[in-house]
Amino acid sequence: MVKGASALTRQTKGDRMFDWLNYTVLAVILLIIIYPLLFVISASVSDPQLVNSGKMWLWPKGITFLGYEKVFQNKEILSGYLNTILYTVLGTSINLFMTILAAFPLSRKDLAGRNIVMALFVFTMFFSGGLIPSYLLVKKLGMLNTMWALIIPNAVSIWNIIIVRTFFQHSIPNEIQEAAAIDGISDFQMLWRIILPLSMPILAVMTLFYSVAHWNSYFNALIYLTDQKLFPLQLVLREILIQNQMDQMAGSSEAMTQQILYAQTIKYAVVIVANLPVLMLYPFLQKYFTKGVMIGAIKG
Missing domain, CATH: 1.10.3720.10 (MetI-like)
Known part of the structure; x- marks a missing residue:
């Protein structure tokens, strides 16, 4: 009985591929959403010249308040x-x-x-x-x-x-x-x-x-x-x-x-x-x- 239940809950190769595809899509969506927020936070405390020249694209550079x-x-x-x-x-x-x-x-x-x-x-x-x-x-x-x-x-x-x-x-x-x-x-x-x-x-x-x-x-x-x-x-x-x-x-x-x-x-x-x-x-x-x-x- 337990073996039968285990067989039913075991994921097939297609199920695992579907899960990985979902995780990949969700990760991409997360990056698309979170990157603008991180950029704005970093740009607000970075040297404006570095921001304007594109040298600052994620983490703060030339920190200034x-x-x-x-x-x-x-x-x-x-x-x-x-x-x-x-x-x-x-x-x-x-x-x-x-x-x-x-x-x-x-x-x-x-x-x-x-x-x-x-x-x-x-x-x-x-x-x-x-x-x-x-x-x-x-x-x-x-x-x-x-x-x-x-x-x-x-x-x-x-x-x-x-x-x-x-x-x-x-x-x-x-x-x-x-x-x-x-x-x-x-x-x-x-x-x-x-x-x-x-x-x-x-x-x-x-x-x-x-x-x-x-x-x-x-x-x-x-x-x-x-x-x-x-x-x-x-x-x-x-x-x-x-x-x-x-x-x-x-x-x-x-x-x-x-x-x-x-x-x-x-x-x-x-x-x-x-x-x-x-x-x-x-x-x-x-x-x-x-x-x-x-x-x-x-x-x-």
Whole structure:
């Protein structure tokens, strides 16, 4: 019996070749993904002349932290970081709250007219008023040049509502909800005590989706904000790059060449400064991210 099981589990030559082919393809994909990241990290601390001449292609050469010095010499960097953290934490909290409150009732079969409501939600994914009406609405509501202009208009994502609703419908047994209803539990108690504890994977996915979107957002701040004290990190970094380009145009030809080289180093440093927090966050949510995406997307 054991010999038979061993024969069934023994890999054939074709199986081994298939595995090696998979490993080779995955290794190539890994190199394609990881090389740009390593290059940017190395270039941000390397001599810009060596980077520009192509002598630095993987590991740092002529190590210098000039790019980071230029970035952090700007006093607005700290305030930009604090603003972005505030916008990300507060915005993500509101996003999760609104998404859950919309997805839970839409996942209930006893909600009358839920298909109509869902159709109206989906309609907004394809048709919107456009930038000018949105700006006029934000201005009319008195949110112009306030942090709420970056949070309230993006308080919920219809696509994320669909994902969370699908998770509630197909990953949480309906019998559990029926048993809780028989015991006399209210809908809010059911959501808080039963649904949410069973939905940690999809909540982790939504947290990552929303937080990354808030962290990387700069266009709304560019449109709605004029007070530099409210600028998020991305907009502050954009201002640094623009200022550096203006300095290039104002100098002599020799100084301009040097400024161009420095600008490249500053750009690489800016990329690292802007993305490091997200890169540090993702590994802690990876297992929930993978599980939540698969569960939320298997069934429609």
